[in-house]
Amino acid sequence: MKSLFAILLVGLLTSPAISADRPNIVFIVADDMGYADLGVQGARGFRTPNLDRLAAEGTRFTNFYVAQAVCTASRAALMTGCYPNRLGMQGAYNHTSRDGIADEEWLLPEMLRDAGYATAGMGKWHLGTRPKFHPMRHGFDEWLGIPYSNDNTKYHPSLATEMPPLPLYDGERVVELDPDQSTFTRRLTERAVDFIERKADRPFFLYLPHVMPHVPIFASAQFSGKSGAGLYGDVIEELDWSVGEILATLKRLHLEEKTLVIFISDNGPFLSYGEHAGSAAPLREGKLTTFEGGLRVPCLARWPGHIPAGRVCDIPFIGIDWLPTLTELASGKTSTLTIDGRSVKAVLLGEEKVAAPHEALFFYSGTALQAVRSGPWKLHFAHPYITVAGEPGRGGKPSNWGKLAPTSITQSGVEGIATRHGYRIEPLELSLFNLETDPGERENLASKHPEIVARLSKLAEPVRLELGDTLQGVQGSGVRASGIDRSQDSSP
Template identity: 70%
Template sequence: MKFTTLLLLTAAVVFSGWPNRQAAAADANRLPNIVMIVTDDMGYGDLSSQGAKGFSTPNLDKLGEQGTRFTSFYVAQPVCTASRAAFLSGCYPNRVSLQGALNHTSKNGIHPDEFLLPEMLKEMGYATAGMGKWHLGTVMEFWPTRNGFDEWFGTPYSNDNTKYHPVLADEMPPFPLYEGENVIELDPDQSLFTKRITEKAVSFINRNKDRPFFLYVPHIMPHVPIFASDEFRGRTEHGLYGDVIEEVDWSVGEIMRTLDRLKLTDNTIVIFFSDNGPWPSYGEHAGDAGGLREGKLTTFEGGVRVPCIMRWPGHIPADRVCDEPVMAIDLLPTLTKIVGGRMPTKKIDGLDISDVLLTKDGKTPHEALFFYAGTELQAVRQGKWKLHFPHPYITVAGEPGKGGKPSNWGKNAAQSITQSGINGIASRHGGRVEHIELSLFDLSADPSETKNVAAEHPDVVERMKKLAEPIRKELGDSLTGVKGSGVREAGWVQ
């Protein structure tokens, strides 16, 4: 069992881990606190500092001024469960067999043998808490409190798996809100989610101010259906979506002000990013990709390049913009090194990016970054180049949606229940399936991925094809019929 294994490993930890582990453990109070705030479906262009219009994000802008804004920060897959599995495990989600998004019927989840970020920190003596959306398993075997969290407040899966689903509302059970391992409400008022999550986060900081803590805040917003509290509804020119983002920004400000009040700011690493890009089919209820192509569910830049800010005064350079390509899978190994923790014994894919994080001229340690959608290896980035292999993708069908309904909703709703695969996803969420040929883009000149320059750079194409061969063999690729040799099983219950 996982906890038996952890106890044995803890007893032997002096023989493993980073060189400074013993010194760090001996004086745990000097370990930095870590606050990780993750929004759901927020666009690259939804920060004022990155071009947002009709609403403002002053607290996030201030955070960026005090730290570093990463403009080529990627998630491993452009969908909720896969993205979260990746940054909490340090693995491409295909390695841990959690692609796509779990729902209320799912019997799988993160395998108990995976060593997650909160488990590493808990082993180091951190108080650990999460407030928001989990999405790595709906049954208790895969629950946050079985994966390193002392406290949990939130929901097991996305808030559209409820009576608010635009197509399948009648099939949805009541939406559960949990405190720890207990359901405390069914179908809670979603307009209060951001406020209640923030109150819980502030309470946790207050109660743990005298010891190192890890606070994980995976916000439920702005995933559709979107809601803002009375204090924020109707505040912005942008409509409800702008109201929602301003409330999320307020939440960030409340957490930052709490750190300031308790004089914890200088010893706290704050990390902010989105789990994937915006969902374009939902139109006015969706975010802005900031000029990047497409959005959620695609491996174009709009789906996988997300807003990201990190702050640690005196360590992470202030008022800096860093464009080095890094990925959320790098957070686990990087934080493990910073705190002197124990690395997972199983293979991971993330790399230590502390050089990028802590120095002004640090370079990414990745030779390349790889982008899967489900089990399809669709793209690879190296330096300024991004190569898309031929693959299907979802784009908006007709006019973007309005009022919380996806585009072309009426036409697609009737057929969506019986369809499966990418066509079913597209139909349920107002999209259509298109195909891209082998395409090379120069992201330094064309971040919107509009001009295919493969014919002009055949040498680059061939080099990047070869870069993809090892990862395809290890993690598989259903586009080419390759079964991965390094894939581990997810957890399953009958």
Template identity: 45%
Template sequence: MIQGNRNRIAAFCLGFVMWIGIQTIDGKEIQENRKPNIIILFADDLGYGDLGCYGSNLIETPHIDQMAMAGMQFTDFYVSAASCTPSRASLMTGVYAARIGLEKVVDDLSTKGLSSEVLTIANYLKQDGYKTALFGKWHLGHHPEFMPRQHGFDEFFGIPYSMDMWPFHPKPSHNYPAIPLYHNDEVIEYNPDVNTLTQRLTAKTLDYIKANKDEAFFVYLPYPLPHVPLGASKQFKGKSKAGLYGDAVMEIDWSVGQIVQALKKLKIEENTLILFSSDNGPWLSYGDHAGSAGELREGKGTTFEGGQRVPFIVSMPGTIPPGSTCTKLVSSLDVLPTILDITNQSLLKTIDGKSIYPLFLNPQAETVNQAFYFMNGRRVEAVRLGQWKLHVPHRYRVVNKVGGNGQPGNQDNFGGSIGLTLYNLEIDAAESKNVAHQHPKVVEELTQLILDFEYDIIKNSRPAGIIKIERW
């Protein structure tokens, strides 16, 4: 009897301690043992200079600016490529796109897609018990075996590739079919209204967050805008000093605000990591329907800073120091390993990225001084190590005449030429002064890095997923 009473008393004490452990302090639940939620917000063709917190005085982005004030803003963040498909492939997998056969943009005619042998952020998180969803633009292959639900996402609502790959393209490379809007594996609509797309994707995201507030979730929201064709709802059309482009960015900013507000209302903001960025720099040939790279040189489609250095903001109140700025060299390759680090998971395959979670805690933390390679297709055109960026000889895209009102201008993908050129980005982010002659040892070291890396890409890569299409 005494032993039985002791057991009951022990059980009561344990239950009481567990009850105390989930009580609230100032209305906030203590969630020490709960896995953090992850939200990635990924704009399309947004330039380095298009946000207020990155220097824009034309486009008002109060919600994204507030996210930066509540979290950390990165000055030297790069995506792995200056175009849609390879950039997104690296974000999802942590490897350079050339390693997995997705170094070029895919479209409705492509037979390529993300291989089932490659693990994505969603694959890792789903196997760890997360609810996973993608609302927006995929662009890693449109055939059934390449679509999001085959790569770890429980739910998908969005489009398989860019909105301009549709019948209304002003200067199409071929006759594009109607662009499908999917819910999971079914097409529910064709040629969705671009003016309401941001609102619809935001609504889907908010519903998902509310439905899964008591479980760990991963939401990937790759906005199809401000890539052309531009659009904005009545609420935002005509609101910006930067025309329709600015209106589209302001609506994305509103979307970010809605998501942050929902997290606060549900009292899960402190247990949610939000990351905001862009897939590449602005498509300059579209003129007033394109963004700005700020002081950076060139834009989308080039390996200059304007093509691949983009905004990157992270927020997680209580974990990431508010109002902080990090000037370290980091990239989209680092997103997957960082998320795995935060969620206490191990990598199952070798990747190119590294965890930057220590920087989220302290922007001055010591990190591995790792080289970053700027690739165009399978060729390395430049490398950055620390403050130094070396371009090897290559031709690059130039805009001979800008377009306007949704019409593309004249761009020549091989119109520019650069020789062996070294820049000190610490004092010359605009890549305007060649200092190669003053630093021959640096040039030699970086040149060798490129040669070694190109060999490694050849040696350690695997093909994309391929489907066979019988043509009569």
């Protein structure tokens, strides 16, 4: 009997569900937060002590990219390990959208739940609004949040009359319509803390995609007017408070050394909103562009005893890499479908002499392949891009307020979104930039380095053939269909 008990005990202690080598995972995503909105990266007048502490106690990754600089596409990449173009998911879904994440895709929460993790999400989903796309049908045990962006409401600057009330879901049930947005950060944080407390004795995955600082921005009474840097500063300081609450909970429950905490933004700042937007300095442009300011975002990771403290890492990697990385850390099951990401476990843990996981990274805007990065070099193919039309907006209104061209809310492509939010479209010629010496992408070196232009162009050719490229009229051979709800029910 003793020997049988010993065998069972050894089996339990080495089973994947309770292995000491598998961390709890807390993944926090800000919405439209700029590269320079951290204190340690040059925040303009407001304070982020908890995020700065996360950087000091872990690693700050200064060349982390999202797969596209817009909400739905960025999140689809994070959840599936695929460039969003492989999934047929671009732009930003809204209340009219019938598309969403396909049932066949293997999502991060599905992988972790299958591996024995408790899973919960609180915040903005944005991978489909219809019931079949609900997060609890794609791997989450619990959910509190909204299905799409918080400006898809009565607060929209030019289409407010077309918008239905914003639904807040608790589980699969709508519990409020048009909730007080100043309470979002606090409510999501309180539910996140409650989840950690309830699941402290087993592996857990907490996904916290905050609603803020996407416009319209709101801070609670506790933070309103307190930063000294305007409402945007108040909002960021409240998000920083939220991070502090999560870290304090992990410490109180003695879970710090058992938990990997990751913090990123889903894309760069919504620059057209001026004082209600963040900063990507010294990077060029912001959200909705394939310039660095749209794609390169804050990235912090802490796991005491595993991730080196106080390290700054400049190895480039991208949002599609999180799924294979966390699959490896969690001893999870890999997708049977083709994915584009690669595990960056060695980069994350600071192993010596680690090479960049990708020879090149590829950047789309919608269905157009606009840029490729390899090493320090970034090549932009000739393409139109958006930039702020005139002076940046004020008081929650975008640039060019009152002169916005009429467009339909059903236009979810980048150009449609840009036109509705006060941008103008400009041409960009074939351009080559050295990001090590020119992170602001100002000096075009294409004519001086034709051999590098040729090399990066060649790297893009197979990606263009597989994922498509409307700039060159190429239909991708490796594109999968997104999910679609063909029912007549129009409710979210």
